[in-house]
Amino acid sequence: MDQAKELRNLINNSQSINLKNNLNSRVITISSGKGGVGKSNFSVNLAIYLSSLNKRVLVIDADFGLANIEVLLGTRPQYTFYHMLKGEKNISEIIVDTKYGIKFISGGNGLKELSNVNSTEVKYFIEQFEYLDKIADIIIVDTGAGISPSVTNFIMASDENIIVTTPEPTSFTDAYTLIKVIKEQNKVINRINIVVNKADDKYEADRIFSKISHVCNKFLGITIENIGYIPSDIALIKAIKQQKPVILSFPDSEFSKAIKNIGNRIVNEEQNVKNEGIKNFMQKLTRIFNR
Numbered sequence: 001m002d003q004a005k006e007l008r009n010l011i012n013n014s015q016s017i018n019l020k021n022n023l024n025s026r027v028i029t030i031s032s033g034k035g036g037v038g039k040s041n042f043s044v045n046l047a048i049y050l051s052s053l054n055k056r057v058l059v060i061d062a063d064f065g066l067a068n069i070e071v072l073l074g075t076r077p078q079y080t081f082y083h084m085l086k087g088e089k090n091i092s093e094i095i096v097d098t099k100y101g102i103k104f105i106s107g108g109n110g111l112k113e114l115s116n117v118n119s120t121e122v123k124y125f126i127e128q129f130e131y132l133d134k135i136a137d138i139i140i141v142d143t144g145a146g147i148s149p150s151v152t153n154f155i156m157a158s159d160e161n162i163i164v165t166t167p168e169p170t171s172f173t174d175a176y177t178l179i180k181v182i183k184e185q186n187k188v189i190n191r192i193n194i195v196v197n198k199a200d201d202k203y204e205a206d207r208i209f210s211k212i213s214h215v216c217n218k219f220l221g222i223t224i225e226n227i228g229y230i231p232s233d234i235a236l237i238k239a240i241k242q243q244k245p246v247i248l249s250f251p252d253s254e255f256s257k258a259i260k261n262i263g264n265r266i267v268n269e270e271q272n273v274k275n276e277g278i279k280n281f282m283q284k285l286t287r288i289f290n291r
C-alpha cells in the first residue's frame with residue numbers, strides 16, 4: 001500500500017473510532033403502549049449487561065411519578081431533573097452512582113415541566129447535557145406507558161427506540177396505537193425496534209412481531225425491527241424479591257440470556273446508528289414539548 005493510501009486509511013479509521021468512542025452518547029428510549037409489560041426490568045438489566053461489556057451506561061427514569069427504576073436499583077436520589085431545570089443543581093449533582101456500575105438520573109417531575117420553562121431555564125438545562133455526552137457511551141431512557149405526550153415526545157426526539165410488548169392482544173394493539181400516534185404527529189419516524197416480553201417461546205414472539213410489523217407496513221408505511229424476545233421467567237420474580245437485578249443474581253436464567261442476546265445485538269449495531277447525543281436529544285425534546 002502506498003503511503004498516501006495508508007494515511008488516508010488511518011485517518012478514516014481514527015475518525016470512525018472517534019465517533020464511536022464518542023463525542024456523543026447513544027440514546028435509546030424504552031417505551032410501551034400498555035403499562036406493566038416489563039420496560040423497567042428490561043431497562044435496568046440491559047443497562048447492567050451493557051456496562052459489563054465496558055460501556056459507560058446511564059439510565060434516566062422518565063416515568064413521572066412512579067419511581068420504578070429507583071426501586072430496582074435500590075437507590076433514592078435526593079435531586080432530580082426538576083432541580084436542574086430550576087437551576088438549583090447542575091447535572092453532576094443529580095447523577096447517582098449505583099452499586100451495579102451504572103449511573104442513574106431520576107426525571108422526577110422535571111421532565112413534565114419542560115413545557116413550562118422560560119428561555120433562560122431551557123438554555124441552562126440543555127447546556128448541562130454536554131457533560132453527559134462526555135461521560136456516557138449509552139443512555140437508556142425508560143419512559144412511561146401510553147400515548148400521552150410524556151411518552152410520544154420522547155420517542156419523537158430519540159434516534160433509537162425500543163417498544164416493549166407482551167403477546168397479550170391488549171398489549172400489542174396498544175404498541176401499534178403508540179406507533180400510529182407518533183406517525184400522525186411526525187412525518188419522519190426514527191428507528192423503532194420491538195421486544196416481545198413474557199413470550200412462551202421464539203415462535204410466539206415472532207408471530208406477535210409479524211402481526212405488529214404487518215399492520216405498521218400496511219397502514220402506516222413503516223418498517224419496524226425485531227430486536228429479540230424475552231421469555232416469561234420465574235427467575236425474574238425471584239430476583240425482584242431478593243432485590244438484586246436478575247442479570248447478576250441469575251446470570252444463566254432464560255431472562256438473562258435473552259437480555260444478553262439483545263445487548264450483544266445493540267452493541268453490534270453500534271456502527272450503523274446515528275449518534276446525535278443526549279444534548280441534541282434534549283434540545284429536540286424541549287422543542288417538541290413547546291411546539
Ligand SMILES: Nc1ncnc2c1ncn2[C@@H]1O[C@H](COP(=O)(O)OP(=O)(O)OP(=O)(O)O)[C@@H](O)[C@H]1O
Pocket residue numbers: 032034035036037038039040041042063066068144145197198199230231232233234236237240255
Ligand atoms: N419476562 C418476564 N417474566 C416474568 N415476569 C416478568 C417478565 N417481565 C416482567 N415481568 C413482571 O412484570 C411486572 C412489570 O414489570 P415492569 O415494572 O418492568 O414493567 P413496566 O413496563 O416498567 O411497568 P410500568 O408501565 O408500570 O412502568 C413485574 O412485576 C415483573 O416482575
Ligand SMILES: [Mg+2]
Pocket residue numbers: 039040041063068
Ligand atoms: Mg416501569
